[in-house]
Amino acid sequence: MSLFVCPICGAALEREPGRYRCPAGHSYDVAREGYTHLLPANRKHSKMPGDDKGMAAARSAFLSKDYYAALRDALCRLALDYAPEHPAVLDTGCGEGYYASAVYRALRDAGRMPCMAGTDISKAILRRAAKREKDVEFAVASSYHLPVADRSIDLLLNCFSPLALEEFRRALRPGGTFLYVVPSEKHLWELKQVLYDHPYPNEVKETPYEGFAYAEIRHVEDRIRVLGQEDLHALFQMTPYYWKTPKSGCQRLAALEELAVTISFDIHVFRREA
Structure with a gap:
């Protein structure tokens, strides 16, 4: 069974060898690696949207070393707390699949299918x-x-990705759960102290959204030691600071071989109202 529908006509897609196909005959090839392309050309805002090959490689290498294991494990616990039996789960802005894979395996290993x-x-x-x-x-x-x-998803994850609330409301079933991960006040504070002369903490707020009811906010915090210039630069690339840090801050970071850093997240847990 596929969760995907045709981006042209909205009909359910069937997975066939090497492709997805809808009843109207629209067809989408499956790449050698196993993903498919469901972004119509008229919705692309650039030739190669999103992370490029270099950024993808750096992000994947950094997360694969489990620096963010505390967040991964918290998401798995929440999935087990809120997902029903046989849940339909969607990770929007899933990146290299680090969190998606962990949540899937946690649910599978618990017999949730x-x-x-x-x-x-x-x-x-x-x-x-x-x-x-x-x-x-x-x-x-x-x-x-x-x-x-519409209304096909039981559990929707969004980790540091665009907040497309209208689409999330449309996709979630009434009573479905939305896990929204945002950086908390002191996230990467020590990195910011290296990069900026006058760093400031992240804003922390509880924001209600139409069509959603708060279930809880789960705070996750840990202290990690990032070792080596390669991992430090990969972490830097994963942040918005990569695009707006002065040259002096970049030079200070490039001179380091390790850094103890606070990672701090808030997972806002919402229920989709009927």
Whole structure:
């Protein structure tokens, strides 16, 4: 069974050898790595949207060393707390599939028999996601035009990705759960102290959204030691600071061989109202 629908006509897609196909005959090839492309050309805002090959490789290498294991494990616990039996699960902006794979395996190992998919606009990063987890469907798609049916998802994950609330409301079943991960106040504070002369903490707030009811906010915090210039630069690339740090801050970071860093997240847990 596929969670995906045709981005052109909205009909359910059937997985066939090497492709997805809808009853109207629209067909989408499955790449050698295992993902498909469900982002129509008229919805692309650049030739190669999302993370490029270099950024995808750096992000994948960093997360594979489990620096963010505390967040991964918290998401798995929440999935087990909130997902029903046989859940339909969607990870929007799934990146290299680090969290999607972990959540899928946690649910599977608990006997929940999940059906899971992940979407991202970066083809380069989805190559890595599809290699990481063969039992999760992955597709190039926009969070603002998710290729899933109305009210078809039980559990929706969004980790540091665009907040497409209208689409999330449309996709989630009434009573379904939305896990929204945001950086907390002191996230990467020590890195910011290296990069900026006058760093400031992240804003922390509780924001209600139409159509959703708060279930809880789960705080996750840990202290990690990032070793080596390669991992430090990979972490830097994963942040928005990569695009707006002065040259002096970049030079200070490049002079380091390790850094103890606080990682701090808030997972906002919402229920989709009827």
